[in-house]
Amino acid sequence: MKTTMNAGRPVREFVRTLVLTGRTMTFDSVVASMRSMGKGSWAILAILLILFAATVVISYLGWMSAVGTNVPTAGYVALVLGVIFSLAVGFGLMALVFYSSRAGYDEPARLVQTDDASSDPRPKWPDQ
Numbered sequence: 001m002k003t004t005m006n007a008g009r010p011v012r013e014f015v016r017t018l019v020l021t022g023r024t025m026t027f028d029s030v031v032a033s034m035r036s037m038g039k040g041s042w043a044i045l046a047i048l049l050i051l052f053a054a055t056v057v058i059s060y061l062g063w064m065s066a067v068g069t070n071v072p073t074a075g076y077v078a079l080v081l082g083v084i085f086s087l088a089v090g091f092g093l094m095a096l097v098f099y100s101s102r103a104g105y106d107e108p109a110r111l112v113q114t115d116d117a118s119s120d121p122r123p124k125w126p127d128q
Contacts, residue, residue, distance in 0.1 A: 100106055
């Protein structure tokens with residue numbers, strides 16, 4: 001039974017609704033898709049969550065160990081320039097990926113023969 005959103009719809013059902021990539025998924029469909037995940041997918045998810053937790057802990061410890069440290073203005077300028085340069089390189093490379101994909105440069109190689117081509121694939125040299 002497909003439910004629609006109206007004034008009489010319970011708040012609990014509205015809260016359980018998730019909006020992902022422009023389409024609406026209910027909590028039940030998310031649970032169903034989680035149940036369909038295999039053991040390998042769960043292992044990858046667990047490893048990624050452990051790595052994320054370790055990253056948060058190490059970031060916190062690094063941030064707390066720098067309390068009271070004075071950073072000169074040149075340090076902040078270098079930090080800002082490094083971030084801007086890294087973002088520019090990332091944006092540029094992603095633009096090249098999209099351009100090459102849309103322009104057809106990512107297509108597999110194929111042999112193009114003209115009508116007058118012979119069946120011999122070897123190149124013809126002028127002295128032959």
